[in-house]
Amino acid sequence: MHPASLTGDEGESPQIFMPYSLNDKLVVGISGRALFDLTDEHAVYEQHGLEAYRRLQRLREQVPLKPGTGFPLVQALLAINKKLGRPAVEVIVISRNDGDSGLRIMNSIANHKLDITRASFCGGRNVDEYSNAYQCKLFLSAEHQDVHNVIVKGGAAGLVFQPPHGYQHDSNEVRIAFDGDAVIFSDEAERIYQEKGPEEFIDNETEKARTPLQPGPFKPFLDSLVWLQAQFVQGHSPIRIAVVTARSAPAHERAILTLRQWGITVNEMHFLGGIEKTPVLQVFKPHIFFDDQLTHIQAASKNLPSARVPYGPSGTKKGMASVRFSPATQEGHEKAKMQKRK
Numbered sequence: 001m002h003p004a005s006l007t008g009d010e011g012e013s014p015q016i017f018m019p020y021s022l023n024d025k026l027v028v029g030i031s032g033r034a035l036f037d038l039t040d041e042h043a044v045y046e047q048h049g050l051e052a053y054r055r056l057q058r059l060r061e062q063v064p065l066k067p068g069t070g071f072p073l074v075q076a077l078l079a080i081n082k083k084l085g086r087p088a089v090e091v092i093v094i095s096r097n098d099g100d101s102g103l104r105i106m107n108s109i110a111n112h113k114l115d116i117t118r119a120s121f122c123g124g125r126n127v128d129e130y131s132n133a134y135q136c137k138l139f140l141s142a143e144h145q146d147v148h149n150v151i152v153k154g155g156a157a158g159l160v161f162q163p164p165h166g167y168q169h170d171s172n173e174v175r176i177a178f179d180g181d182a183v184i185f186s187d188e189a190e191r192i193y194q195e196k197g198p199e200e201f202i203d204n205e206t207e208k209a210r211t212p213l214q215p216g217p218f219k220p221f222l223d224s225l226v227w228l229q230a231q232f233v234q235g236h237s238p239i240r241i242a243v244v245t246a247r248s249a250p251a252h253e254r255a256i257l258t259l260r261q262w263g264i265t266v267n268e269m270h271f272l273g274g275i276e277k278t279p280v281l282q283v284f285k286p287h288i289f290f291d292d293q294l295t296h297i298q299a300a301s302k303n304l305p306s307a308r309v310p311y312g313p314s315g316t317k318k319g320m321a322s323v324r325f326s327p328a329t330q331e332g333h334e335k336a337k338m339q340k341r342k
Helices: 039-048 050-059 071-084 099-111 127-133 144-152 188-196 198-207 219-229 252-262 278-284 294-300 327-341
Strands: 026-030 089-095 118-121 138-141 157-160 174-178 239-245 268-271 288-291 306-308
Touching (some): 026 071, 026 219, 050 099, 071 089, 071 174, 089 099, 089 127, 099 118, 127 144, 144 157, 174 278, 219 239, 239 252, 239 278, 252 268, 278 294, 288 294, 294 306
Parallel strands (some): 026 089, 026 138, 138 157, 174 239, 239 268, 288 306
């Protein structure tokens, strides 16, 4: 018998069941530690090993996990389905846990009434490949290697930082904030800045103002959000997108014209010219903020859900994949760069 059909009573035509398609949906993959706060449990795993971790998860199997950094975004995105009256967003758990230790994650999903029914518990392997198999436009994780692997293979992934304490988010609207260079745009301009300095950067961006930047790793995710916005009557979309960038005039023009060339209009653009991003982000109140720079994420993550995009000069591309700065070293490196921008 064909796996997609069932034969009824004798003489009846077989019933054909088509597989559930993800082609017409925004698919978000998320790990257990990105969705829920598993800080204590992960510490047990690191200090005492897998068996101790598994025993703890079994012991607490019916104890709901608290929301993690990615929880507000997931909750808000899933609410889009109710507003549309049809499934347009699919969230899938893709976890390094095995099925046994992952049962608590599924129990917590049910406890929080999240409409998540699909999961892959990978037993520590191939998380990035499963993310690709599910056609994820975004993958969130607290595991650096998994995020790195997704980005290297051309996907959009964010390394979540610890969730801020007591953050209040709007449940009626989805708000997502992006950095520009090395996030939605490629790192081409960022490399010029870092390798040749601010004056060369300004000259390059002025000269190439009408030459669109190449897409960055988050361009497909941005495309999906714009598509999702278009499912609503104009002016009534519950999705709001902001670009919060260290660019300033005259480098603003190329960023705006690149989005125009792509056919994308975002709700807000903030050109801060090296000013600290956190105060502006606190006004916007995003469900998550994506940036490639460690200093921006470290500051923002104390006040709002944040995820680092390890791409470009500060991340994994072109030989940077094997470089793992210590937090102190990288923070010092990026502070020096910000001082130059000021």
